[in-house]
Amino acid sequence: MKTRPFLRLVLLATLASLATTSSALAQGKAAFNVAILAIRASSDNAEVSPELKPIADQLRKKYKFTGYRLERQATERVAANQDVSKPLPADYTAKVTPLAGDEKSVELKVEIWRKVAGKDELRVNTKIKVDRGKYAFLGGWKFEENGEDVLIVAISAK
Amino acid sequence: MSLKREQLNKLLTALQADRLDTLGADDVARLEEALNRDAQLAAQVGVEQPQIVDRGTLRLLRATDDLPSAGEWEQMWAKIQLACVKRPMPSPAPLPRVMPGLARAALALAACVGFALLIRHPAAQPDGVIWAIEISTSLQVEEIEAPDAQVSFDYVDGDSGPLMLWFTDDEEAT
Numbered sequence: 001m002k003t004r005p006f007l008r009l010v011l012l013a014t015l016a017s018l019a020t021t022s023s024a025l026a027q028g029k030a031a032f033n034v035a036i037l038a039i040r041a042s043s044d045n046a047e048v049s050p051e052l053k054p055i056a057d058q059l060r061k062k063y064k065f066t067g068y069r070l071e072r073q074a075t076e077r078v079a080a081n082q083d084v085s086k087p088l089p090a091d092y093t094a095k096v097t098p099l100a101g102d103e104k105s106v107e108l109k110v111e112i113w114r115k116v117a118g119k120d121e122l123r124v125n126t127k128i129k130v131d132r133g134k135y136a137f138l139g140g141w142k143f144e145e146n147g148e149d150v151l152i153v154a155i156s157a158k
Numbered sequence: 159m160s161l162k163r164e165q166l167n168k169l170l171t172a173l174q175a176d177r178l179d180t181l182g183a184d185d186v187a188r189l190e191e192a193l194n195r196d197a198q199l200a201a202q203v204g205v206e207q208p209q210i211v212d213r214g215t216l217r218l219l220r221a222t223d224d225l226p227s228a229g230e231w232e233q234m235w236a237k238i239q240l241a242c243v244k245r246p247m248p249s250p251a252p253l254p255r256v257m258p259g260l261a262r263a264a265l266a267l268a269a270c271v272g273f274a275l276l277i278r279h280p281a282a283q284p285d286g287v288i289w290a291i292e293i294s295t296s297l298q299v300e301e302i303e304a305p306d307a308q309v310s311f312d313y314v315d316g317d318s319g320p321l322m323l324w325f326t327d328d329e330e331a332t
Contacts, residue, residue, distance in 0.1 A: 035288045051291055055320075058293065062314040062322070073288050105296070122305055124325060129298040136294050140307075140325040152322075154291065 031079050032098040032106060037135070037154040038072040038088040040143065041065035065150070083109075090143045090151060091115040092123070098157050105129050106157040112138065133158040166192055170203050293320035 039052065042065055048056040049070035056068050074086045083097040097109040108130060112123040123141055130136040139152030169189040172181055181189070193200045226234065293314065302309060307325045314320045 037288065037291070051288065055291055055293055058314045058320060062312055075288055105298075107300075122303075123307065124302065124304045124309075124323075126302040126304075126323075127300040129296075129300060131294040131296055133289060134292045134294040136297050137320075137322040138325070139322065142327075156289070158289070 030101060031077055032101060032157045033075060033077050034084045034096050034098060034108075035073070035075045035135075035154075035156045036084065036086045036088075036094050036096060037070060037074075038092075038094075039139070039152040039154060040067075040069045040071050040089065040149055041139065041152055042067040042069070042149045044149070068152075088112075088151065088153065092141065092151060092153075093120075094153055094155070096155055096157075099127070101132060101157070104132055106132050108136070108155065108157055110136070110138065110155055112141070112153060114141070130156065170199075174203055293322065295319050295321070297321040297323075299323070 039049075041059070041063065045067040047067040047069055049068065051070050051073075052068045059068060060066065071089050072086070074084075076084045076086075078084055078098065080098055080100060083095050085093060085095045087093055091114055093113045093115070095111040095113070099107040099109055101107065106129070107127065109125075109127050111125050113120045114123055115121075124138065126138075128136055133156065135154040135156040137152055137154050139150055141151045143149040143151055165188075169181065169185055169192075172178060173189060178186060193203070299311070302323075304325055306328050308328060310324045310326070312322045312324050314322055
């Protein structure tokens with residue numbers, strides 16, 4: 001079969017790109033949708049944001065807080081090992097990096113920082129594995145120094 | 159090679175009638191020989207030169223015995239015509255080349271590189287709608303560092319199931 005040089009070149013280049021892509025996927029270079037939520041837990045009210053109603057009862061059983069308000073939410077699609085950094089209330093910042101994933105779970109690197117007197121202070125630096133599409137909840141940081149409300153950060157990737 | 163008078167007359171008649179083509183090669187050769195040998199005879203039939211017949215012509219005439227017959231010619235022409243019918247149509251002229259080969263190659267490579275980069279490094283998408291909130295039931299903590307805080311692993315539904323990480327300041331914990 002006689003193949004035109006142009007078509008042959010396109011075929012070769014396509015195969016090369018697919019090979020590199022396959023290699024990238026094998027190395028965990030897939031893309032992820034990352035979601036970061038900031039929740040304010042309070043004892044001063046019983047307000048629950050509609051998005052949080054499915055889990056409010058679970059949280060109330062475990063913690064003293066009656067109100068759970070979704071203060072911020074953000075989603076972003078990134079490649080593996082590419083971080084997503086989002087500002088949270090009360091000068092907190094969440095930095096999430098999807099490292100790898102399979103059908104069931106996603107491995108994430110999570111950092112929570114807070115700016116205190118102009119200086120970034122690390123609150124937590126952790127590597128976790130979470131069910132794909134479900135949320136890891138990390139919380140307990142105070143909103144105000146003398147206040148009772150706390151920040152809960154929920155993180156998910158899929 | 160001698161000829162009888164009757165045969166010679168026959169050959170001479172053919173020559174004078176300009177019907178040499180009706181003679182065989184041997185007859186032509188005999189006629190040639192006779193005329194070359196007898197100048198008077200040549201003069202009688204109106205030939206000035208003893209060499210009345212060009213040798214090349216005679217050789218050609220002699221060779222006519224070896225030529226294909228009319229039937230063979232017919233068969234040959236039939237084969238030629240058949241071959242002409244069976245011969246494939248000539249391929250159409252190539253389309254004019256719009257782009258030079260190098261430009262085509264560059265375009266193809268650029269497209270493929272772009273495709274590969276697009277897949278390997280997807281563009282960050284703007285903030286969108288979150289998906290349904292459900293606490294992970296199989297959260298695994300592989301590493302954790304929490305300066306100035308104590309960490310507790312809290313199951314929100316008893317001793318298993320959805321797990322939360324709860325951080326308490328060291329000062330508050332004490």
